[in-house]
Amino acid sequence: MTVGIGPIARARSVGGALRRMPLIPLVMLGTLMLAALFAPIVAPHPPLEIDLSAALAPPFYHDGGSLDHPLGTDRLGRDILSRVIYGGQVSLLLAFSVLLIGGSVGVALGLVSGYVGGALDSLIQRAVEAVLSLPTIMVALVFVFVLGQSFSSVVLILAPFITASFARMVRGEALAVRNMNYVALARVAGASHLRIIARHILPNVAGTIIVIATLEIGALILVEASLSFLGVGVPPPTPAWGLMVDDGREYLATRYWLSLFPGLAIVVTVLSINWIGDWLRNTLDPKRQVI
Amino acid sequence: MSEPVLEVRNLVKYYPLAGGPFGTGTGIVHAVDGVSFRLDHGTTMAVVGESGSGKTTMAKVILLLERPTSGSIRFQGEEITDAHGALLREYKRSVQAVFQDPYSSLSPRMRVRDIVGEPLQVHERLGRAALRTRVGELLEQVGLNPAAASAYPHQFSGGQRQRIAIARALSLNPKLIVLDEPVSALDVSIRAQILNLLVDLQRDRALSYLLISHDLAIVEHMSHSVGVMYAGQLVELAPAERLYAEPQHPYTEALLAAVPSIDPDLPLGQIVGGDVANPADPPSGCRFHPRCPLRAELGNPEICSEEDPAAQVDAASHNVACHFRGAAAKSRAQAASPPA
Amino acid sequence: MTPQLRALEPTAEAGGNVLLRVTDLYTQIPIRGGVVKAVDGVSFDVRRGEIVGLVGESGSGKTMTCLSIIRLLPVAAARTVSGEVWFNGTELLGASDKVMRDVRGRHIAMVMQDALTALNPVLTVGEQVSEPLRHHFGWSRTEARERVLEVLRAVRIPRPAERLDEYPHQFSGGMRQRIVAAMGLGPSPELMLADEPTTALDVTIQAQFLTLVKDLQAQTQMSVLWITHDLGVVAQTCDSVNVMYAGRIVESGSVRRILKQPLHPYTRALLESVPAIGAKRQKLYQIAGQPPDLANLPPGCPFYDRCPLRMEICREQFPPATPDRDGGRVHCWAVGGK
Numbered sequence: 027m028t029v030g031i032g033p034i035a036r037a038r039s040v041g042g043a044l045r046r047m048p049l050i051p052l053v054m055l056g057t058l059m060l061a062a063l064f065a066p067i068v069a070p071h072p073p074l075e076i077d078l079s080a081a082l083a084p085p086f087y088h089d090g091g092s093l094d095h096p097l098g099t100d101r102l103g104r105d106i107l108s109r110v111i112y113g114g115q116v117s118l119l120l121a122f123s124v125l126l127i128g129g130s131v132g133v134a135l136g137l138v139s140g141y142v143g144g145a146l147d148s149l150i151q152r153a154v155e156a157v158l159s160l161p162t163i164m165v166a167l168v169f170v171f172v173l174g175q176s177f178s179s180v181v182l183i184l185a186p187f188i189t190a191s192f193a194r195m196v197r198g199e200a201l202a203v204r205n206m207n208y209v210a211l212a213r214v215a216g217a218s219h220l221r222i223i224a225r226h227i228l229p230n231v232a233g234t235i236i237v238i239a240t241l242e243i244g245a246l247i248l249v250e251a252s253l254s255f256l257g258v259g260v261p262p263p264t265p266a267w268g269l270m271v272d273d274g275r276e277y278l279a280t281r282y283w284l285s286l287f288p289g290l291a292i293v294v295t296v297l298s299i300n301w302i303g304d305w306l307r308n309t310l311d312p313k314r315q316v317i
Numbered sequence: 318m319s320e321p322v323l324e325v326r327n328l329v330k331y332y333p334l335a336g337g338p339f340g341t342g343t344g345i346v347h348a349v350d351g352v353s354f355r356l357d358h359g360t361t362m363a364v365v366g367e368s369g370s371g372k373t374t375m376a377k378v379i380l381l382l383e384r385p386t387s388g389s390i391r392f393q394g395e396e397i398t399d400a401h402g403a404l405l406r407e408y409k410r411s412v413q414a415v416f417q418d419p420y421s422s423l424s425p426r427m428r429v430r431d432i433v434g435e436p437l438q439v440h441e442r443l444g445r446a447a448l449r450t451r452v453g454e455l456l457e458q459v460g461l462n463p464a465a466a467s468a469y470p471h472q473f474s475g476g477q478r479q480r481i482a483i484a485r486a487l488s489l490n491p492k493l494i495v496l497d498e499p500v501s502a503l504d505v506s507i508r509a510q511i512l513n514l515l516v517d518l519q520r521d522r523a524l525s526y527l528l529i530s531h532d533l534a535i536v537e538h539m540s541h542s543v544g545v546m547y548a549g550q551l552v553e554l555a556p557a558e559r560l561y562a563e564p565q566h567p568y569t570e571a572l573l574a575a576v577p578s579i580d581p582d583l584p585l586g587q588i589v590g591g592d593v594a595n596p597a598d599p600p601s602g603c604r605f606h607p608r609c610p611l612r613a614e615l616g617n618p619e620i621c622s623e624e625d626p627a628a629q630v631d632a633a634s635h636n637v638a639c640h641f642r643g644a645a646a647k648s649r650a651q652a653a654s655p656p657a
Numbered sequence: 658m659t660p661q662l663r664a665l666e667p668t669a670e671a672g673g674n675v676l677l678r679v680t681d682l683y684t685q686i687p688i689r690g691g692v693v694k695a696v697d698g699v700s701f702d703v704r705r706g707e708i709v710g711l712v713g714e715s716g717s718g719k720t721m722t723c724l725s726i727i728r729l730l731p732v733a734a735a736r737t738v739s740g741e742v743w744f745n746g747t748e749l750l751g752a753s754d755k756v757m758r759d760v761r762g763r764h765i766a767m768v769m770q771d772a773l774t775a776l777n778p779v780l781t782v783g784e785q786v787s788e789p790l791r792h793h794f795g796w797s798r799t800e801a802r803e804r805v806l807e808v809l810r811a812v813r814i815p816r817p818a819e820r821l822d823e824y825p826h827q828f829s830g831g832m833r834q835r836i837v838a839a840m841g842l843g844p845s846p847e848l849m850l851a852d853e854p855t856t857a858l859d860v861t862i863q864a865q866f867l868t869l870v871k872d873l874q875a876q877t878q879m880s881v882l883w884i885t886h887d888l889g890v891v892a893q894t895c896d897s898v899n900v901m902y903a904g905r906i907v908e909s910g911s912v913r914r915i916l917k918q919p920l921h922p923y924t925r926a927l928l929e930s931v932p933a934i935g936a937k938r939q940k941l942y943q944i945a946g947q948p949p950d951l952a953n954l955p956p957g958c959p960f961y962d963r964c965p966l967r968m969e970i971c972r973e974q975f976p977p978a979t980p981d982r983d984g985g986r987v988h989c990w991a992v993g994g995k
Contacts, residue, residue, distance in 0.1 A: 367859035367861060367862075368830070368859055474947055474948065477947075504714040504715055504886070504948060505886055505887075505927060505930070505931060506714055506926065506927060506930060506944040506948070507944075507947075508930070508931075508941075509930035509943045509944065510943050510944075512932075512941055513940055513941055513943055516940070531860060533860070533934055534931070534934050537932065537934055537937060538932040538937060538938070561934065561935070571861055572860060572861060574864070575860045575861045575863065575864035576860055576864075576889065576934060577863075577864070577887070577889030577890050577892060577893040577894075578889055578893070578933070578934070579888050579889050579892050579916055579931070579933055580892060580916070580917075581892040581912050581913055581916055581917075582913075584893065585867065585868065585893055588861075588864050588865055588868050589861055590865065592829040592831060592832070592862070593829070593859060593861070593862070
């Protein structure tokens with residue numbers, strides 16, 4: 027009576043799925059990230075190099091522009107292209123740091139909240155709701171004044187918002203997974219709570235985590251840009267996109283390139299990230315599994 | 318007389334009803350309300366009932382997924398109702414489960430080998446190679462190709478997943494497996510495969526099964542003894558042949574009469590009206606009394622709505638929670654062979 | 658004792674005795690790299706006043722057939738690629754949307770498996786049962802009320818006048834299913850499509866529902882296409898039955914003939930593998946193999962892999978119909994077909 031049957035469907039390959047990622051945002055984002063990563067090699071000039079003789083030079087396609095400063099210079103003669111590239115470093119580094127620190131705490135809180143339930147869950151969720159109801163930028167403003175302006179203080183200020191966001195979403199998913207039969211069966215088998223969270227809940231929540239993370243990076247970049255635009259982000263002279271946009275404000279009518287190119291960098295980055303994030307969410311959605 | 322593998326006495330599980338602005342309960346759900354039975358070694362006892370009967374809750378309590386509100390559970394003679402620590406671990410080694418839904422019973426992100434091997438990993442410290450061998454053996458025993466170990470659940474059909482779930486349940490050589498509607502979610506043509514597998518495994522390994530089901534035909538096929546639950550209580554408990562041949566409780570009769578027979582010349586029996594009793598607000602006295610055709614036949618005696626007939630704890634004979642126990646059978650017998 | 662249900666506006670009998678005729682229906686679901694042949698050449702009739710069963714397991718195509726008939730296939734997911742559906746003198750597959758909207762609910766009603774999702778939780782039962790009546794006949798809420806009460810009484814909802822203004826969650830599962838049936842029955846449809854209406858119900862509640870449907874059907878002479886996987890339900894309710902496998906009908910005939918003298922190996926295997934009360938066996942008959950992969954069907958008979966009577970020709974060609982004695986048919990090379 028041996029049936030000896032094997033699986034009836036092929037394994038879903040991660041490689042196959044990745045090969046179907048949307049190309050455009052991947053290329054745009056990839057270019058920016060690689061440039062930021064290899065900034066010292068790619069950027070034509072050091073970002074802080076002042077050259078007053080070349081101040082406010084236009085991009086190469088205008089009269090008076092040159093390929094030496096392809097995207098022009100700012101009022102201190104600093105090369106815009108180089109500063110955009112290095113600014114990418116700052117933005118991306120900031121975003122990832124906040125995501126890592128805030129995200130890991132948020133995921134942990136969400137898992138505990140969803141799995142344990144009860145009073146602890148209520149407590150955590152109330153705290154989360156409180157944080158999420160705060161206007162991010164304004165709170166950040168206040169805390170920067172308190173903590174002083176620096177890279178690490180911005181990270182510390184933004185992290186709690188990410189924590190709250192993750193805690194809320196992960197908790198919902200953890201709750202759903204906790205009610206699944208396979209969790210009950212793990213308990214029947216005698217698995218410890220830790221084992222259940224680590225081996226059953228977390229892997230099945232991972233999809234959601236990845237999607238949120240992707241989308242939050244975009245949001246973080248925007249927030250950072252807004253903060254530095256307002257002058258409370260990463261302190262000058264470190265190039266930061268938002269700061270650069272603010273710098274160029276008074277020249278918008280005449281020398282648009284000071285604000286345009288960093289602004290474009292922000293838009294392209296956030297757009298690409300959101301595009302990929304949306305695609306990821308659609309791909310990982312279990313309801314899309316074909317018959 | 319050897320010890321039963323499982324003995325349950327006056328098992329009770331109540332849930333508070335959440336209500337009111339501060340969650341203060343306004344009522345209690347009598348999910349399981351005083352159930353007693355014994356399960357003998359190497360046999361299958363089935364618990365049948367409809368929704369609200371409490372059979373699934375009872376299964377959860379016996380698995381110690383939830384603790385009973387009161388009552389006692391003895392496993393192989395030992396009291397495990399409040400088991401903790403080492404005793405609980407021992408219990409978990411010996412009692413496993415297979416649930417109804419093959420799709421949510423397997424974690425989608427784990428490979429089959431990790432799913433089937435999990436109980437082993439929790440209770441024993443096996444090396445990787447030893448684990449693989451063991452998992453391969455288990456897969457073969459349930460009729461699957463050992464190569465399936467490296468695959469993921471989504472690559473398998475419902476019937477195959479249920480085999481994986483059974484392999485996992487067997488991994489620690491348990492004494493008792495709780496089967497909660499093991500084939501209800503499967504296609505009809507696959508059910509026979511799984512049922513035959515379960516019966517073979519029982520015979521080969523002297524396994525005991527607690528079978529929870531609403532399907533009376535499957536129950537008759539597999540079980541040695543049957544308990545019928547209604548609104549949290551066991552209304553009849555008997556060896557399988559007796560229950561099907563001569564049901565004593567009006568609800569059992571109603572259940573059997575309601576099963577549509579494949580023979581078109583055998584119409585449905587007497588249909589009992591009304592809805593299943595609400596365990597949060599059960600009728601007074603005998604919980605079946607509002608729907609009971611026997612009570613109507615006997616002219617609505619008051620005892621039915623006033624006193625709750627308790628089934629005696631005596632698994633050897635035929636237990637019936639009915640004030641007029643046997644009356645139904647008697648009138649049937651009289652109708653079948655009128656006095657000369 | 659059975660509450661009476663009048664028929665509204667009896668429509669003229671077009672097309673004689675046969676109310677519904679499905680011919681060569683093909684419905685497909687496009688997937689990456691191919692097509693799933695959900696309905697693969699289905700033909701059958703439903704006569705007036707007849708209860709016809711459509712029996713099969715998951716993937717047999719029974720639900721898709723039903724949805725194709727009234728053109729409620731999930732948009733962009735499935736398409737009926739060819740076939741004809743004649744209903745009461747009108748061809749449905751080629752009909753305009755306007756005609757379909759008129760047919761659906763008024764002439765063809767549908768009762769689905771899960772009453773809980775078929776009913777809108779924020780509308781009262783009265784509103785929902787009266788909706789098809791108001792839509793198709795233009796009645797106002799008050800005008801429809803009498804008919805609503807009549808139909809609720811017919812499906813044995815106790816105290817309907819009081820319960821008209823209650824919400825679905827205030828009813829039990831069995832009653833909700835009856836309310837859904839009431840919604841369908843209100844406009845006196847000629848045909849009711851019932852897709853596994855009792856599968857989710859408890860067995861005693863199912864028995865009530867089956868009895869109710871049979872009584873009402875006898876009264877109104879409505880035709881019913883009953884879709885199920887439960888052969889017991891078929892035996893107790895249907896007059897004739899079509900057995901489906903992998904998108905095709907493999908056998909059809911009167912209920913008595915099919916259940917007592919099944920001809921197709923699949924039908925026989927199914928009947929033998931289902932445990933029946935009182936017919937206890939040592940070991941249940943096991944159908945070998947797995948349900949077919951609808952995206953990769955062989956050219957011949959889809960049951961080939963699992964069939965104990967299979968022959969070479971079965972793999973290459975789907976067998977044509979071999980008629981039985983009472984107007985049914987079977988598609989099997991090993992049975993009659995050469």
